[in-house]
Amino acid sequence: MTDCPSFITADQLVIIEPHERVFNGINSDYIEGTAHGDFVEDEFGLQNFPDQLRTFCVLENIDFSKPYPGTIFRFPLRTEDQAKTSRLSGNAYPADKVRRPLGYLHEPPKNSDFGQLHVILTDNSLRLLFNLLQGHGYARKVEGRGSKGYPIPQTH
């Protein structure tokens, strides 16, 4: 799906980027092909990869002067051009290809090939929230709550 997953957790920014299209060996002492640093104390990310850090703000405005009280993963979808040169996969992932399986989460588990997905998510989650952003606005928000059982998806 992606050639460059990244995430923030507490005060840390981690960019896993084996192709090194974004960076060139910075902080590769942690993991080869990975940039990793403290975005609060060292302003890592703000100085080196400001655009990469800001991409985490699409769902909420994050104050990067203090630790983030959670974890956000970002999976930029592999484009057609990237797929041509990717050493991970030759498959591109247009948005529709990813949106489709997310849509199955609307369905009751018994009617969905993704029933196992429901169970996995809801058995270990207190609350699930899905946002589909198109352009700069929310196109759809689906919320489900699970507690060792099936979710009750709601469309808003």
Place this chain on the structure above:
Amino acid sequence: MGPALLAGSDSVFEEKDFKSMKNLAASEKKTDETKIGQMGIGFNRCEHASFLTNSVGHGGCRTGIFTIHLFAFSIASTI
């Protein structure tokens, strides 16, 4: 900024999670370009990262999920 899937949770990485992360990018399959995860971030390696992992087949698509404590997930990882 192109399309992306974001997943979040209200828990944070612990030191042991970061230590496990090192396995993600240090796959022993690195020399075999025909193998999934030869670059070290394949789905199989997620299992070694202290995440809850599983996969669900759907047609030719494989959906990968990994969760940390409460939830975080990825959709539509494929072979």
